[in-house]
Structure formats: C-alpha cells, structure tokens
Amino acid sequence: MKSNQIVHLLNSLIMLFTLPALPYAYDALEPFIDTATMQFHYGKHHQTYLDNLNKAIAGTPHEGKSLEELVAAAGTISPAVRNNGGGHWNHSFFWEILAPKAGGTPTGDLTKAIDAAFGSFDAFKEKFANAGMTRFGSGWAWLIVKDGKLEISSTPNQDNPLMDVAEVKGQPILGVDVWEHAYYLKYQNRRAEYLSAFWNVVNWQKVAEHYAKAK
Numbered sequence: 001m002k003s004n005q006i007v008h009l010l011n012s013l014i015m016l017f018t019l020p021a022l023p024y025a026y027d028a029l030e031p032f033i034d035t036a037t038m039q040f041h042y043g044k045h046h047q048t049y050l051d052n053l054n055k056a057i058a059g060t061p062h063e064g065k066s067l068e069e070l071v072a073a074a075g076t077i078s079p080a081v082r083n084n085g086g087g088h089w090n091h092s093f094f095w096e097i098l099a100p101k102a103g104g105t106p107t108g109d110l111t112k113a114i115d116a117a118f119g120s121f122d123a124f125k126e127k128f129a130n131a132g133m134t135r136f137g138s139g140w141a142w143l144i145v146k147d148g149k150l151e152i153s154s155t156p157n158q159d160n161p162l163m164d165v166a167e168v169k170g171q172p173i174l175g176v177d178v179w180e181h182a183y184y185l186k187y188q189n190r191r192a193e194y195l196s197a198f199w200n201v202v203n204w205q206k207v208a209e210h211y212a213k214a215k
C-alpha cells in the first residue's frame, strides 16, 4: 500500500474528510485552465477548505456525519461548516465535471432536457454564462434539476443549491466556480473569457450521469 493510501485509510477510520484525487494531471486542461491555477486551486484552496472543515467539526456532534448531511444543514450548524463544507463539496464536484479533450455538446436525454428548458444549447450556454457573470464577488453558477426540470441558478461564496440556505434549491448537475482564484492567474479580471473557455473542458458524460440520477 502506498503512503498516501495509508493516510487516506487512517483518515477515513477517524472520520476525517480527505482530498479526492484529481482525475487528471494539473496541466491536462491547458490552455483553457492553466497548470498554475490548477496547482493552487486544487492543492491550496481546496485543501484549505478541507482542513478547515475537519477542524470545524472535530469534537462536535457533527463529526462522523456525511458531507451531504453537513451541507444540507449548513445554515443551522455554523458559518465555518457552511463555508468550508460548501467549499469541499463544490470543489470535489467541480473537478469531476471537468475533463481534458472534452467540451462539445451533450447527448441523449440531457440534450432534450436542455432544449425543453432553454430553447437551445446556445441559449442555455448564454444564460448559464450570464449567471456566472452577474454573480457579484465570489460564488458559483449552477445547472440544477429542480422538480424534475432543469434550471440555472447561482450562489454566493461557497453556498450551493443543496444547502438549506439556498435561494433556489435543487440537485446540481453542472457548476462553474467564479471565484477569482479560479481564473485570475490566466485571465486576470476577464471573467467572461474564462467562462467562454470553460465550455472546452466540460465533461458532458459526467454531467449526463448526474442528470440521469437527479431527474
């Protein structure tokens, strides 16, 4: 067993959350998401949310609860669990819906659902990017399933649509991080350019899997 596997096993035995493996190399999403951004975003930002979440629940009645349970009750637990539990959930989700040599268009049922909800794939992309652009400060834009239908929403900070505090609740199937830490090294203040590049690395296969479970 490798040392990181032993650490993972020990952490899971004492109920600490651990950093999920990045499903591709740091440079795999170039040129759309650059290597340095991935190194800092995954290795520093996500790690910090994770460490602070573990600290926030250590020795409390919330230790041992699943991440989903913590997120669902985030508003009633503590700001630290809301911010860092959200940060851990959101980033774990985000790495999975990105992939190298991805992008293109969705297929099958998801295409039909997008057309039904938004009129066309292009109209959906415009509305989703707009949700990201108009999120003031830091936060996320989401494509969610709500009451069996697709909707676009956005959340501030590290909130997400699974939280009790979310204005619009639903099951996320796609999300984009619009914190400056997600794009500033390459795009500086050009959030629109980052959001445009994002479409080249969307893992539609994973989004379709999320949709199949959520619909």
Ligand SMILES: [Fe+2]
Pocket (backbone or CB within 6 Å): 041, 045, 091, 177, 179, 181, 182
């Ligand atoms: Fe982030």
